Amino acid sequence: MAEAWRRVRRVVEDSDVVVEVLDxxxxxxxRxxxxxxxxxxxGKRLMAAINKADLVPLEIGLKWKRWLESQGVPSVFLSARERLGTRKLVAYIKRLAPSIPVKVAVVGYPxxxxxxxxxxxxxxHVASTSPKPGWTRGEQLVRAKSWLLVVDTPGVLAAEGAEDPALAVIRGAVDPGRVDDAVPYAVALIERVLKLNPKALEAYGLASASSAEEALELIGRRYGRLMKGGRVNVDEAAxxxxxxxxxxxxxxxYEPDRP
Ligand SMILES: Nc1nc2c(ncn2[C@@H]2O[C@H](COP(=O)(O)OP(=O)(O)O)[C@@H](O)[C@H]2O)c(=O)[nH]1
Ligand SMILES: [Mg+2]
Known part of the structure; x- marks a missing residue:
């Protein structure tokens, strides 16, 4: 078993409630x-936190919430950064808790x-970060409230062997500063956007693009510095x-039940 998965396993084992964070x-x-x-x-209670609510319309987020709940995964739609819906997250955790105090683990892709x-x-109110008795595996527990203990280590899921390079990007596996060739990743991501929600490219001032390659070229032309001969720096755009x-x-x- 890979070390990364072993760590996820440990974090999950040490919890009562698992919060799977989704973008x-x-x-x-x-997911x-x-x-x-x-x-x-x-035998852990599982719930989803559909995070970054500030980036998508409310009605879309609520559809995803219903979609997940129809599959037996209680879900909250929230923006952790903007502190929207966060109290609901705490209320859901409390409701799911099999006993008090409850130990919560947070897992998800980078x-x-x-x-x-x-x-x-x-x-x-960080009362303690020292390991509690019975916590022999090195995970840290933080008492956030009298009834709420938080596993201080995220369960980081590794995006392994994603068949589609767009999925590698979405799952946080591609570092734009280090990847050798960024272009195939950017093209795949834009292809996904064109397929699922082409209007999203309006953020780049693109009314329409017939292909991902064309969109990338236009983004480079609009935002990047041109190279010798007026050529677009596609690598930089990617x-x-x-x-x-x-x-x-x-x-x-996009709405659930599309790819
Ligand atoms: N727009 C938005 N960005 C967020 C939200 N929550 C986290 N982020 C950003 O997403 C990035 C990754 O967050 P982080 O908590 O480090 O993710 P982790 O890798 O899963 O631990 C950071 O730049 C955060 O500021 C949110 O609710 N909305
Ligand atoms: Mg982190």
Missing amino acids: ARDPAAT NSDVEKLARSL NVGKSTIINYLKGR RRVLRDWIVGKLTYW
Whole structure:
């Protein structure tokens, strides 16, 4: 078993309630059936936190919430960064708690907002970060409220072998500053946006594009410095798009039951 998965397993084992954090821009792509199965097989209560609500319309977020709940996953639609819906998250955790105090673990792909959520849950009343008796595996527990203990380590899911490079980007596996060739990743991401929600490219001032390659070219022409001979620096444009995804400047949304 890979070390990353072992760590996720440990975090889940040490909890009663597992909060799977999803990116509201693409909840289906940031969902992980392995961790859901793991939580269920260990008898943990599972819920989803559809995070970054500030980036998508409310009615879309609520459709995703209903979609997840129809599959047995209680869900809240929230913006951890903007502190919207966060109290509802706490209320859901309380409702799901099998006993008090409840131990909560936060899991998800990189960049979905796990640390922001953990920090919110911990709040300012960090009473203790020392390991509790019975906590032999090295995870830290923070008592956030009298009834709420937070596992201080996020369960980071690794995006392994994503068949579609767009999924690798969405699942936080591509570092725009380090990846050798950013273009195929950016093209794949834009293809997904064109397929699911082409209007989202209006954020780049693009009314329409007939292909992802054309869109990338137009983005480079509009925002980048041109190279010798007026050629577009496509590599730079691609890295910009990947960065924009990470910081939330690039946003799109779609309804459940599309791919
Ligand atoms: N727009 C938006 N950005 C968020 C939200 N929550 C977290 N982020 C941002 O997403 C990035 C990753 O957040 P972080 O908590 O470090 O994610 P982690 O990798 O899952 O721990 C950071 O730039 C956060 O500021 C949110 O609710 N809305
Ligand atoms: Mg983190």
